[in-house]
């Protein structure tokens with residue numbers, strides 16, 4: 001498998017995955033409608049093996065052109081995160097769910113790698129989620145990703161990864177992700193108010209996500225037709241834990257509000273034994289990720305540019 005299509009390759013994860021694939025000698029074609037711009041991919045254009053196609057995964061003719069000559073597909077294109085999906089519910093359904101079905105109908109025997117999400121678990125308290133835990137998505141984002149994942153797993157010839165919440169610096173930097181957002185607010189506003197501080201989440205660095213996707217490509221035969229939680233057993237933390245990790249590094253006003261509710265009600269812990277048994281381990285800690293985020297905040301001026309909403 002040398003020729004690789006990445007849908008949504010200009011996004012937060014894609015902007016780290018695509019250079020990694022190019023550096024490993026793959027020929028990479030990105031299909032993306034550039035809803036957040038394309039600057040994150042600029043360095044890739046210097047590679048002869050890189051090809052960019054501006055298009056829409058909702059259009060069957062764009063998908064057909066994009067998969068021509070490709071050996072495998074990373075399907076990352078999506079409306080990502082609960083605020084963006086809440087704001088554009090119809091678009092979320094079309095992009096996250098219906099386009100996945102369209103793409104599935106065209107790919108024939110080509111392996112697919114699907115970026116699913118731990119959001120599918122919703123709120124599961126008192127138990128640690130394994131891949132067998134019944135899914136309980138709480139949002140349109142979770143529902144559309146769950147449906148697409150189910151569809152692909154039924155069809156087979158796929159590896160589906162349920163990711164922890166990503167963090168860390170990438171060429172397209174998202175600031176709506178919990179750790180990235182806390183670091184941004186601590187540096188820029190010197191102020192962070194946290195609701196439901198005990199809510200637990202699980203995290204993975206964006207470079208580890210990219211590495212796990214390459215790992216699946218290179219170990220497809222042993223990993224195929226399964227879903228894996230992807231993250232680290234050492235990185236299940238509460239919101240309070242994360243805020244305090246940042247506070248150990250920089251001074252800012254931190255308030256844990258007793259009254260009030262976070263719109264994002266996700267609260268779950270996850271085990272990553274299955275992916276570890278398959279041979280993949282994450283390498284980057286939250287502490288390292290926070291250090292790099294704090295360093296980068298000085299060069300970021302405009303928050304909206306990096307928003308997913």
Ligand SMILES: NC(=O)c1ccc[n+]([C@@H]2O[C@H](COP(=O)([O-])OP(=O)(O)OC[C@H]3O[C@@H](n4cnc5c(N)ncnc54)[C@H](O)[C@@H]3O)[C@@H](O)[C@H]2O)c1
Nearest residue numbers: 008010011012013032033035056057077078115117163166
């Ligand atoms: N970042 C995370 O924490 C996380 C966690 C779990 C799963 N995921 C999944 O990983 C994938 C990538 O997420 P991300 O964080 O890079 O998000 P992102 O929003 O940065 O990237 C999504 C990309 O998809 C593109 N896109 C959107 N609609 C499109 C359309 N109609 N046609 C073509 N391209 C389109 C966007 O332009 C963007 O480049 C998504 O499928 C997401 O559900 C992300």
